[in-house]
């Protein structure tokens with residue numbers, strides 16, 4: 086019977102449904118989590134069922150991950166994000182040994198062995214700096230659409246460094262830089278450099294081995310991925326839909342249980 090995986094993150098909620106044989110994705114939904122994770126969970130599941138043409142009763146098992154997994158009333162199992170991102174990434178490319186997940190409120194570096202088992206990980210969940218939320222706050226301060234971020238960053242090779250590590254202080258620093266007349270393209274590169282630096286610190290502590298895959302919403306930010314590749318000196322592969330990798334991992338684990 087078909088199975089489902091859900092990833093209820095701080096900013097987005099995903100549902101992935103695998104077919105009868107657990108081989109193909111027959112639904113993949115991404116919705117904003119918004120103020121009520123319960124509402125997002127129900128809406129995302131309804132949409133995934135609609136996409137797959139299934140009824141809720143036809144789902145054999147549902148596994149949830151993400152910080153909001155405790156809010157899902159109808160799931161069978163809860164699994165950590167580390168395990169789910171690792172499982173999803175390994176499924177998409179079994180030669181991946183390092184997974185970098187940058188989401189809305191935390192970032193993680195996960196090491197996998199040749200069998201796809203998590204052998205080590207590091208997580209930064211203390212503050213929004215170095216995460217998608219940080220990028221969103223900075224975009225607001227700069228009055229720039231997140232979708233234009235990569236294009237604008239490519240327009241210059243000068244970078245205005247952002248010295249504050251904290252999101253709140255970095256935001257006022259960016260506001261001051263705008264007032265001082267620095268071009269926003271250069272400030273954007275400074276913001277990217279700040280995220281990259283945070284990730285590099287984690288990557289160096291854990292030690293990057295083998296092929297690297299990036300998951301989570303920030304992997305959709307080309308400028309961040311490119312800057313990270315350059316800083317770490319490794320090629321980073323980004324799956325077609327990096328934001329659903331956690332939910333895919335949850336669905337695969339549901340299939341294996």
Ligand SMILES: Nc1ncnc2c1ncn2[C@@H]1O[C@H](COP(=O)(O)OP(=O)(O)OP(=O)(O)O)[C@@H](O)[C@H]1O
Pocket residue numbers: 093094095096097098118151152187188189190191192216217218220221231232300301302303304305306307328
């Ligand atoms: N199309 C896009 N282009 C660029 N960046 C994007 C895009 N879509 C999402 N993002 C980035 O992804 C971030 C959200 O990532 P994601 O959906 O993985 O977070 P989450 O899983 O809800 O958070 P967490 O796992 O920390 O609880 C946004 O803050 C934004 O920076």
Ligand SMILES: [Mg+2]
Pocket residue numbers: 092094095151188189301331
């Ligand atoms: Mg997430």
